[in-house]
Amino acid sequence: MENPVGINRGYTLIELLVVMMIIGILTAIAFPAYNSYVRTANRSDAHITIQNVAVLQERWMAQFNRYTDNVSDLLGSGVTSSAEGHYTLKVVHSQLANGADCAAAATPASPNRRQYTIIATPLSTSQNADPECTCIFMTNVGFRGSTGSRTDPADCWTSLCDFGLSLKPLKTAEELSTDYVRLDAALTNNMEDDKSQEDNVSEIIKALTKLKRKTIAVPVENPNALSAFWRTQVDYVQGFFVQQPKPDMDYDFSMDE
Known part of the structure; x- marks a missing residue:
């Protein structure tokens, strides 16, 4: 006898088993993999802080x-x-x-x-x-x-150092999952005196930013170079720190505790 019009049929046992199998796969594989990915991504919060x-x-x-x-x-x-x-x-x-x-x-x-x-x-x-x-x-x-x-233990820290010397550095950055990219000194030496060099570094940093990489510039000794680095929007500049300006110029250079 045919079903009367308007009466919905229930799910078959096979359909229910398929749904349960999908849920089992998600529970056993997808969710743990997702949680692992989230934990790995969240580590950048520790690195940056x-x-x-x-x-x-x-x-x-x-x-x-x-x-x-x-x-x-x-x-x-x-x-x-x-x-x-x-x-x-x-x-x-x-x-x-x-x-x-x-x-x-x-x-x-x-x-x-x-x-x-x-x-x-x-x-x-x-x-x-x-x-x-x-x-x-x-x-x-x-x-x-x-x-x-x-x-x-270093796996909890991931970074790409001496960046910029290979033939296709951005391709390397795309294929390697890293949190930080440290620019090689060859990219930034005398950047404050070479506008084309500054523009090149700016383009590299923009590309790395799109890849969600934090960029680090190598130690900078010349304070005149800082303005050039700021214009490139690099995330971190390694350098030598000085005391904050004081109105009375009363600086303490003693080595006592």
Whole structure:
């Protein structure tokens, strides 16, 4: 007997099994892969914030002739989290090594205030604890490390150095998943005196920005070059920090603590 008009038929057992199979695939493969991708992408929040804190530490050193182990001194009163809120931050007057217990890291009783380690620990709420990179850190001498289940601790930091010397550097940047790109000195030497060189660097940085890469310029000793770097919109400039201007020109160049 045919179904009366207007009466809907139910789903067949095969259709239900197909739906359940799709849900099983999503649960077993797609969701974990997506969560892993999100955690990896969120690590850039730690990288960028650590770099910013390092810059602020150098300013603090220039003003007070020592580093601070209080994150709020650098980021503002009560601020102890990264820019996007995926990590908690702390600074200790000691230098960590790979495999160190970040949770137990603390400033010693008699600290060396001319050294520090910036530590970023993932929040369980937004970063699902990130078991591969349970903490990401950087010392005042630029050593970058991490703890977690990754075989190589450096995997929690990804960067492309000496960029710009290959035949197709942008192709390399497209194919390599990195957080930072450090420009080779050959690209930026004497840039303040060569407008065409500045324009070339600007185009490279624009292309890297579209690829969502943060750019770093090599150490800059000539302050006259800073304006050229600013015009290129590079994200970070490694260089030598000076004390902030004072109206009375009363600068402190002593080496006392």
